[in-house]
Amino acid sequence: MRRIILSTESGADIPVDLADKYDIQIVPMHVIMDGVDYLDGELPVPDIYDYYNRTKKIPTTSATNTHEYTEFFTKIKESFPDCIIIHIGYTSKASASFQSAVLAAKDFEDLHLIDALNVTGGLGAVVMYAARLLEKEPTIEPAALVGKIEAAVPKSRLAFVPGSLDFLKAGGRVSNAAYLGATLLKMKPLIELKEGKLVSTKKYRGEMGRIIDKLMRDYFTTYDIDKEQLYFMYSLGFDEGLKPRINDLAAEMGYENIKWIQAGAMISTHAGPGGFGIAALEK
Template identity: 40%
Template sequence: MNKIIITTESCSDLTKEMIDKNNIYIIPMHIVFETETFADGTIPVQFIYDYFEKTKQVPKTSAVNPSEFTEFFEKITKENEGASIIHIGYSSECSCTYQNAVIGISERKNVNVHLIDSKNVSGGAANLTMLAVKLRNENPNATVVELTEKIKAYVPHIVTSFLPDHLEYLAAGGRVSNAAAIGATILRIKPRIDIIDGKLVATKKYRGSMERVAIKFAEDFLHSRELSREAIYIMYALGADENIIDKMKKYFEEKGFKHVVILHTGCVMSTHGGQGALGISAVENI
């Protein structure tokens, strides 16, 4: 069978080890400051936090553009003659990146690319990408069309939630009002953000320090669906307390998860969620 290559975007927040071990190709999104633009992954996350402290503004993030996708897929095809590509895209409800990928491969007869809208972000997209790798390895005789359909079947069953430590970054980025951010800070409220049909939706509020609410967040996540115990992903932004991450990891291990994968959010997701944000992703039993 022809070689099948899995690709995704940088905001899936996969580790370098996961990328290298599974031969996953990554195309970066962008971080846009006032006068400079950087590819995601080329600057440290701390740079964003330092910028916010100085300016009380967050940089903008921008999608991969169509020509970048064209160049990306053509380069992979040239380096892997006869290969097919399955691309796991950032949620089309949160960015124009997926649509840009559609444009980027249109009228390109020399590339064989199959696009999947993950309807997810960060560790949720990582979750689906690693499921794609697993399905590819388990089905060596599947055609690229068959494999694409197998992966797509998991899209509505990837469960992902986030918990910002505070709302300053969301307010600076215009995603919540300043009044709401100030009120949440005073009351020590942390909104849980769930990915629902590809959109980020605030569904529940927790009150207290992150140390106090993190395990409750994990418990609620675990009981929200019938989840496969094969793997669960914990995402965290720079500034999160490592002791909290360890406690969450131990909690999920005690609940029978075979693999608890820790992911550090990159520049794009850290810009949106801010310092200390947490996230969880798993897959429903299907």
């Protein structure tokens, strides 16, 4: 039986321990700061925050390009001869990365591309679903696995709240008026993925702990979430003291298989410090 290899971008924020356990291959996206192009994963997140504090600007980010994908897929084929690659990509609605993968894939056989229409933990939830399925059914036919992954894509639910609006304002995603109003009223937007696009669906008011309580109750009321795995994402600067309360709330709702995921440099560039999110698959 030919080996199936799963791959994705660094924007999935797959923790190193899970990537190693399931041999998930990860291609880096880019963060450009002070004129230097860094591969996502090489730039420490605190450096991004320091840069903002100095300049009141945020770095820019860019997609993995076609040449990089060609090298990436070639390296996988060299490391795992005769393998079949299933690449689960960052939403094509928010990045050119998936289109670059499509162009590179023309030079390879036995390479399947799936647009996850999601980012960070939402993308990671789909990748990890595929990894666990492959672990349970190692002899599954590639076409069957691809079909199950594609069926899981619309079931992935991501919701997150930024720690502050500073980075969203610096990136031009929030107007000055909206920023001032939200700051005065202690309001934060709920960001969700809708048809592959990041959209603000509602606003929460209050301190972060209270907001997270509301977010979790709304999330589990709105979506019929599969209890097999639940992901909590956070960016550096998040109040670690809130984690026990969050874990307890999840347990009260019947969710015990929890994995905390720290946002990498690419996602942190847009989300800023102190953010919190939830990702999982619906039943």
